[in-house]
Amino acid sequence: MANLSASDDYFRFFGLDQQFQIDLSVLDRAYLAIQGEVHPDRHARGSDSEKRLAMQMATLANTALQTLRNPITRGLYLCKLHGVDAHLETNTAMPTAFLMKQMDWRESLDESAEDLASMEVLMEEVNQSKQETLADIAHAIDGAKNYERAAELLRGLLFIDKFAIELDDAISALL
Amino acid sequence: MALLQISEPGKSLAPHQRRIAVGIDLGTTNSLVAIVRDALPMVLPDPEGRELLPSVVRYLPNGRTQAGFEALENVVSDPKNTIVSVKRFMGRGIMDVSHIENTPYDFVDEPGMLKLRTVAGDKSPIEVSAEILARLRQLAEDSVNDEIVGAVITVPAYFDDAQRQATKDAAKLAGIEVLRLLNEPTAAAIAYGLDNASEGIYAVYDLGGGTFDISILRMSRGVFEVLSTGGDSALGGDDFDHRLYCWVIEQAKLPPLSLQDHRKLLLSCTHAKEQLSQNPLARVHETLADGTVINVGISQAQFFEITQNLVAKTLVAVKKALRDAGLKVNEVKGVVMVGGATRMPHVQRAVGELFGSKPLNNLNPDQVVALGAAMQADLLAGNQSKDDEWLLLDVIPLSLGIETMGGLVEKIIPRNTPIPVARAQDFTTFKDGQTALAIQVVQGERELAQNCRSLGKFELRGIPPMAAGAARIRVTFQVDADGLLSVSATEQGSGVQASIDIKPSYGLTDAEITRMLQDGFASAKVDLLARSLREEQVNAQRLLDAVQTALNSDRSLLSAQEQVAVEQEMASLQGILKEETDSAILRKAVDHAAKATDEFAQVRMNASIQKALAGKNVAEI
Numbered sequence: 001m002a003n004l005s006a007s008d009d010y011f012r013f014f015g016l017d018q019q020f021q022i023d024l025s026v027l028d029r030a031y032l033a034i035q036g037e038v039h040p041d042r043h044a045r046g047s048d049s050e051k052r053l054a055m056q057m058a059t060l061a062n063t064a065l066q067t068l069r070n071p072i073t074r075g076l077y078l079c080k081l082h083g084v085d086a087h088l089e090t091n092t093a094m095p096t097a098f099l100m101k102q103m104d105w106r107e108s109l110d111e112s113a114e115d116l117a118s119m120e121v122l123m124e125e126v127n128q129s130k131q132e133t134l135a136d137i138a139h140a141i142d143g144a145k146n147y148e149r150a151a152e153l154l155r156g157l158l159f160i161d162k163f164a165i166e167l168d169d170a171i172s173a174l175l
Numbered sequence: 176m177a178l179l180q181i182s183e184p185g186k187s188l189a190p191h192q193r194r195i196a197v198g199i200d201l202g203t204t205n206s207l208v209a210i211v212r213d214a215l216p217m218v219l220p221d222p223e224g225r226e227l228l229p230s231v232v233r234y235l236p237n238g239r240t241q242a243g244f245e246a247l248e249n250v251v252s253d254p255k256n257t258i259v260s261v262k263r264f265m266g267r268g269i270m271d272v273s274h275i276e277n278t279p280y281d282f283v284d285e286p287g288m289l290k291l292r293t294v295a296g297d298k299s300p301i302e303v304s305a306e307i308l309a310r311l312r313q314l315a316e317d318s319v320n321d322e323i324v325g326a327v328i329t330v331p332a333y334f335d336d337a338q339r340q341a342t343k344d345a346a347k348l349a350g351i352e353v354l355r356l357l358n359e360p361t362a363a364a365i366a367y368g369l370d371n372a373s374e375g376i377y378a379v380y381d382l383g384g385g386t387f388d389i390s391i392l393r394m395s396r397g398v399f400e401v402l403s404t405g406g407d408s409a410l411g412g413d414d415f416d417h418r419l420y421c422w423v424i425e426q427a428k429l430p431p432l433s434l435q436d437h438r439k440l441l442l443s444c445t446h447a448k449e450q451l452s453q454n455p456l457a458r459v460h461e462t463l464a465d466g467t468v469i470n471v472g473i474s475q476a477q478f479f480e481i482t483q484n485l486v487a488k489t490l491v492a493v494k495k496a497l498r499d500a501g502l503k504v505n506e507v508k509g510v511v512m513v514g515g516a517t518r519m520p521h522v523q524r525a526v527g528e529l530f531g532s533k534p535l536n537n538l539n540p541d542q543v544v545a546l547g548a549a550m551q552a553d554l555l556a557g558n559q560s561k562d563d564e565w566l567l568l569d570v571i572p573l574s575l576g577i578e579t580m581g582g583l584v585e586k587i588i589p590r591n592t593p594i595p596v597a598r599a600q601d602f603t604t605f606k607d608g609q610t611a612l613a614i615q616v617v618q619g620e621r622e623l624a625q626n627c628r629s630l631g632k633f634e635l636r637g638i639p640p641m642a643a644g645a646a647r648i649r650v651t652f653q654v655d656a657d658g659l660l661s662v663s664a665t666e667q668g669s670g671v672q673a674s675i676d677i678k679p680s681y682g683l684t685d686a687e688i689t690r691m692l693q694d695g696f697a698s699a700k701v702d703l704l705a706r707s708l709r710e711e712q713v714n715a716q717r718l719l720d721a722v723q724t725a726l727n728s729d730r731s732l733l734s735a736q737e738q739v740a741v742e743q744e745m746a747s748l749q750g751i752l753k754e755e756t757d758s759a760i761l762r763k764a765v766d767h768a769a770k771a772t773d774e775f776a777q778v779r780m781n782a783s784i785q786k787a788l789a790g791k792n793v794a795e796i
Binding site: 030032034035036038041046048049050053054055057058059062063065066172 | 325355398554555557564567568594596653656714717718720721722725769772776783786787788
């Protein structure tokens with residue numbers, strides 16, 4: 001069963017190297033190439049087992065794509081592959097400086113929720129912080145191979161991302 | 176001498192080898208069936224040359240049924256037994272249907288789905304829809320003079336699981352093999368995309384008789400990727416008619432009308448609405464049963480004003496779908512208009528203004544969905560050459576979740592996730608020795624379960640008795656390419672993987688379908704035995720064809736010994752298929768042969784993935 005073991009490794013499934021920094025266009029092309037073969041529409045006249053298998057493989061392709069396309073899930077997945085569990089449900093400990101910044105952001109959001117210009121300035125700051133964290137994660141995983149450190153950074157990124165979504169909601173409410 | 180027709184090499188199968196599959200648009204107001212003939216999709220007209228079949232079914236006291244135009248003629252005279260817009264009731268309970276008080280029917284509330292009380296007994300919306308589908312199937316078989324291998328049936332993108340399941344059940348009842356349930360806007364995109372060779376982001380605005388859909392798609396060479404979808408499965412042209420009707424009642428200061436008068440006046444309003452798409456003025460002129468004459472004039476401007484809020488409602492959904500796709504209006508290259516209700520000028524104008532471009536409407540908005548469905552059906556039937564195949568990637572329209580403590584919803588699969596998709600969730604028991612648990616599955620975006628659409632309870636039975644909290648029950652929610660949910664579960668805590676039986680509380684069982692058939696469905700006398708034998712024969716032949724195709728292309732993947740084994744299995748099934756007249760024995764033989772070829776299917780799938788990745792598409796990076 002050549003490739004089914006690849007369901008344990010989404011990178012291998014798409015023929016990619018196991019690393020945080022990936023070329024998304026390469027990922028997309030590999031995804032489309034695989035869906036072009038396994039999608040249930042390609043097996044609509046097949047036997048029942050062929051149809052079932054097509055559904056399973058297409059499901060796997062979708063799950064794998066979604067996991068790898070988003071940097072947070074991709075990072076968490078890499079940590080998991082290397083035996084590091086980020087303990088998202090239980091571990092919420094964060095460095096004080098990080099928490100202070102989060103509180104500042106929330107305060108700004110509460111205070112100027114009606115002011116589009118300052119919301120957009122805040123959004124820029126949040127996005128920059130996100131980019132910096134992503135660079136740190138890339139370094140921790142691809143460079144230092146420090147998955148514990150990566151998991152910690154990813155927990156922080158989840159906070160930032162959640163805030164970015166709330167901020168985006170507030171901005172679109174003003175548009 | 177007659178000329179022989181020969182197809183281009185490698186382009187398509189010779190005519191006698193073509194498998195005929197149809198596309199069906201099962202609409203709220205009208206339904207259509209289309210096929211691909213000589214590489215072009217076309218709607219099949221009835222013997223009188225009419226392309227639209229009114230989605231109307233009438234039940235008669237003698238057990239006969241009428242459908243289409245024949246039924247439509249009796250809408251006014253026999254309103255209770257003449258069912259129009261049944262699509263609004265598919266997969267719905269009485270509480271789910273908006274403005275149900277404006278319909279003339281006697282409803283029977285049943286868990287899951289309502290029924291309609293007629294002179295011929297209580298009818299489920301599934302049975303009513305099956306009458307329409309059976310007519311379309313007959314029409315198609317008569318015009319191609321051949322058997323239909325299957326159909327692609329379109330559903331509004333915003334249909335939930337219960338509505339989709341009901342549609343599939345209706346097809347089953349009508350004896351139609353469903354190759355795929357296809358979302359209506361996606362079908363329209365296929366018809367447009369392949370016609371116009373469009374590339375980029377497109378929106379499909381689909382305002383039908385009873386449903387509104389908006390889909391945002393990325394079209395690129397050979398790939399249709401749905402990015403997001405939204406809408407309202409209870410908003411359509413019918414609502415514009417009803418709004419006009421209320422306005423006329425107000426203007427003419429009329430008391431509440433009888434059922435017959437209601438239908439009569441409503442038809443008049445529909446007609447006036449259609450007039451207003453062409454003319455600046457229209458007139459609702461009708462004589463009621465008691466001789467009262469109604470004569471009210473309305474201008475385009477007045478009509479636009481009284482229905483403006485309905486148009487605005489669609490635009491809110493459009494903006495939400497764009498946001499879900501993470502796109503701004505100016506990133507959309509074009510907007511495709513689908514559905515008869517988009518003929519209204521103020522709808523065209525409002526959509527054009529929002530997108531800042533002239534909407535695309537060069538294909539007939541009544542036909543475009545059926546045409547796209549026919550093209551997809553032709554593809555699924557295997558009539559396209561490999562180079563001409565396209566790939567369709569669709570999404571689930573509404574989030575799937577489960578009810579947790581306190582009536583809150585825990586989302587399992589968020590809306591706009593590409594399908595097919597599966598998610599697993601672990602559960603445990605609450606009490607010592609507990610052997611069963613029930614999972615309430617809901618679909619919708621609200622946080623409270625009571626505000627979402629309940630898909631019913633899935634009951635898990637046969638959990639090995641253990642201490643409370645010791646069981647580890649992994650429940651997998653699988654949504655297939657039709658957007659339909661199935662649930663499976665295994666108990667893992669005991670160390671033994673025990674699969675658990677799950678009983679959904681909706682969808683028709685085989686027994687129910689048999690009963691409906693026996694109840695004289697489609698007024699034709701159905702020979703049940705012959706029907707089930709025929710179904711098994713089709714299954715057997717499909718398996719034989721599939722394995723033969725597989726052997727032809729990938730024989731080398733099997734060892735010599737394996738090849739012989741597969742071939743013997745097939746020969747044996749072939750023999751049984753030829754002789755056997757007992758459907759149960761035939762089914763057993765099919766199951767046996769299928770098991771024996773499972774591994775071959777798996778090996779082929781893996782090989783095709785390897786080949787795809789090694790192909791130049793990926794290597795040229």
